[in-house]
Amino acid sequence: MTSVFEGVNKQAVAAAFSRAAKSYDVAAVLQREVGERLIAMAAHHPGQSVLDAGCGTGYFSRRWRNLGKQVTALDLAPGMLAFARQQQVADHYLLGDIENVPLPDASVDICFSSLVVQWCSSLPQVLAELYRVTRPGGVILFATLAQGTLHELAAAWQQVDGERHVNDFLPVAQISAACQHYRHELQPAWQTLHYPDVMTLMRSLKGIGATHLHQGRDSGLLSRQRLAALQAAYSCQQGQYPLSYHLVYGVIYRD
Template sequence: MTSAFDAVNKQAVASAFSRAANSYDAAAVLQREVGERLLGMGWQHPGQSVLDAGCGTGYFSRRWREQGKQVTALDLAPGMLAFARQQQAAEHYLLGDIEHIPLPTASVDICFSSLVVQWCGSLPGALAELYRVTRPGGLVLFSTLAQDSLHELGNAWQQVDGERHVNAFLPPEQIAQACQPYRHHLEAVWQTLSYPDVIALMRSLKGIGATHLHQGRGAGLLSRQRLAALQAAYPCRNGQFPLSYHLAYGVIYRD
């Protein structure tokens, strides 16, 4: 199966998220809500050891520790991992890539990865690695963005300069296909956030490091004219500017 983004520049992704480390938690409203929902799908599992794969600032590493779990925090971005360590978010810290996890096979009870695997080159490869490091009887919990996420922003940019400036996320069918080899449960939901203006909306994306594009450059520096053009092209409802996320939540049972 080919991914929608086979040539992900991992170094650029790591740099974008490292730069966002200090602003991330303040901007990450959606990440918080999605992570809490995902955590709720697995927190009653009796297993003790958790891998927070793509831990970011360590917010959910801390949440798992509050549930009495032993947590290893893994991230590709050195800046994020350093921030998580400063917060004493986990017992162990690993600099590494979800597609090549530096852990032995069957070494943790629960793998938790919230809104991270969309940055991987291959979703099947990422899920295979998460499955590999999970012990039999354990769980892999993941959430990701699906096709048409951020469509309002993509459509508005298209009107401004003919380019979408938004990442292409996998269609739900491909996400389901990646889960097919395993016993699993998958659900998809839409969630829309609203902002008072387009600059606040763009700041929220920049604050979570999500302005990095898989292919080539982003929208570039936003001049006042470009921002005004984007705002004029953007759909506005009752004075609010909506941004929609198509979310997929997966639970994979390690047999």
Template sequence: MTPKVNKQAVAQAFGRAAQSYNHHAQLQRLCGDRLMSLTDVSGYRQVLDAGCGSGWFSQRWRERGFQVTALDLSPAMLAEAESGQVAHHYLQGDIDALPLPDGAVDLCWSNLAVQWCDDLQHAVNQLCRVTRAGGKVLFSTLAADSLSEVRAAWRQLDAAQHVNHFLSVEQIAGACAGKNLQLSQQRLTLAFPDVLAAMRSLKGIGATHLHQGRSAGLMTRQRLQQLEQFWPRDGRGCLLSYHLVFGVISL
């Protein structure tokens, strides 16, 4: 069982990353570009960007002529999006309890956000609820073997959990059971010059919050050197691998 998500702590983690988010969000952009390419959305007009972050894809949807509502759990992240005028409407809210009426939008878009929800099935049902009949829900998330390098390196140093648990592909599919779903996958590996850069990339997108809490203690220079020793790498540098899962639900 996934621990109940501390939404306030998640919002704070992403809020701290708000101003640096776009600088570090290579994964989000690559993932979102793939998700955008998976289905035809011509004829649709209203889109909800659920978990908009700093609004990179809200802006993309707006440039394509959509009426965009940007929603995020983090007030600081939403303020960053609003400062860029990326959308037409801004809502602070939770995907687990979307503050919109049934059938409010033609298209629901959620790029790498639903892994922060309490229950994926409930989150998907919420996205479907606010999407009109004939509309579509597009979402992406991380599967269980993502960030294997982080686990492998830390496993040499202690027994603590340093990466959140992600659902398997089968569990993700099961959360969408009974829906007209197209599911696809992609494995993506990013490389960084050193461990510090890899960890900064995770922190820079707010992805360092652990649901079960973090053990006390600072990241010392010695600890960093030990991680550097054990962190998987190739000729490009220190690696961070992601198993991306994309869902398109037609309503």
């Protein structure tokens, strides 16, 4: 099975997240809520070693460490990994790609990857790698974004200039198909955040590094004129501008 993201420019994604390193934790309300729910799915697992695959600033590396685990923080973005190291959130730090994890087979008990795999070229490849580095009896936890995410923003842009300006995310059925070779559980969920204006909404996306488009960056994305047109086109509900995320939580059991 192939992904819709075969043309992902990983260096550009890494650069976008590196730029966001210092502002990320302030902006990342959704990321914290999602990650906490994901941790809760295996917080009592007896395994001692955790791979935080796509650690970002290391917020959840620290959370796992506070639960008494030995943590390896892995990220593709040098800026994020440097920030995590500076915060001393983990026991080990690895610069690397979760589609080609620089660890030996069966080397960790828990793989944790929250809101990262949607930036990868191939979900089956990511899951195969995380499965490979996990010991038998261990678990792989992942949360990702599915088709329908940011649909309000896509609809508004479509009205402004006929383009979506929003990444395409995998349908739930395709995420499920990528898990079919493993014993697993999937939990889809929707979460909608509300903003007082479109500028704040767009800044929240920029703050979490999510402005990089798979098909290339749009240099005109935040001009004042275009923002005004976007706000005029955006569906407003009781003075608030909604932004929805279609989430999928996954647990894969390493047999």
